[in-house]
Amino acid sequence: MRSSSTAKTSRAEFRAVRDLEAIRKFIVPLSPPVTSFEASIRSTPFRILVSVLLSARTQDPVTEKAAARLFAIADTTGKMVRLPEAEIARLIYPVGFYRTKARHILGICQALGKAEKFPDTLEGLLKLPGIGRKSANLVLSLAFGQPAIAVDTHVFRISCRLGWAKGNTPVQVEKELEALFPKNRWSEVNQALVGFGQTICRPIHPKCGICVLNRICPSAECNKNPN
Ligand code: SF4
Numbered sequence: 001m002r003s004s005s006t007a008k009t010s011r012a013e014f015r016a017v018r019d020l021e022a023i024r025k026f027i028v029p030l031s032p033p034v035t036s037f038e039a040s041i042r043s044t045p046f047r048i049l050v051s052v053l054l055s056a057r058t059q060d061p062v063t064e065k066a067a068a069r070l071f072a073i074a075d076t077t078g079k080m081v082r083l084p085e086a087e088i089a090r091l092i093y094p095v096g097f098y099r100t101k102a103r104h105i106l107g108i109c110q111a112l113g114k115a116e117k118f119p120d121t122l123e124g125l126l127k128l129p130g131i132g133r134k135s136a137n138l139v140l141s142l143a144f145g146q147p148a149i150a151v152d153t154h155v156f157r158i159s160c161r162l163g164w165a166k167g168n169t170p171v172q173v174e175k176e177l178e179a180l181f182p183k184n185r186w187s188e189v190n191q192a193l194v195g196f197g198q199t200i201c202r203p204i205h206p207k208c209g210i211c212v213l214n215r216i217c218p219s220a221e222c223n224k225n226p227n
Pocket residue numbers: 161162200201202206207208211212213214215217218219220221
């Protein structure tokens with residue numbers, strides 16, 4: 001016989017998967033920037049890693065253009081380490097923190113040059129300069145097809161608004177989402193919520209009035225913000 005807590009977990013999982021699916025379908029015609037960005041970087045693990053690094057604190061269209069400029073000159077670790085740091089910074093400008101990112105790109109290329117193989121684990125990726133947990137999870141998902149949930153500002157905010165998570169830190173939210181969703185859905189969470197956050201469930205003035213989830217969302221602000 002199933003325990004009531006198992007049944008409750010299954011109901012929560014069923015609802016979360018249903019709502020994630022609704023978000024995924026809802027944002028397709030809205031063409032959020034993340035869709036084009038992720039399509040543009042799906043390439044070698046190296047290019048995905050560098051693009052993910054560039055994307056931190058930077059809008060996707062800006063990252064996409066910066067990555068294209070950089071890879072037109074150097075698309076392998078061997079070519080990249082021959083570039084001066086100032087030249088990398090010039091090529092990736094105006095991504096956020098472009099000087100620091102240029103330094104990290106060189107550090108990553110030097111580390112990868114010495115590594116036996118490209119790191120394909122969370123622990124391995126976290127050892128690379130400038131790569132934090134969110135970026136590492138994104139690389140695992142995009143480059144290696146591994147189940148991983150990258151919790152960025154959109155994923156954090158929307159998970160809390162929808163009641164999927166209550167954590168105060170990205171790691172806490174990541175763990176809650178991992179417990180809520182079946183593993184084969186983990187990698188869908190970031191793209192769906194980033195696209196949803198870019199277009200509908202925005203940080204300020206979310207468009208609750210036209211949101212597909214406004215009837216069930218505990219944070220819906222339809223009455224206050226009917227646009
Ligand atoms: S109803 Fe509003 S707060 Fe809730 S998910 Fe939709 S846009 Fe976000």
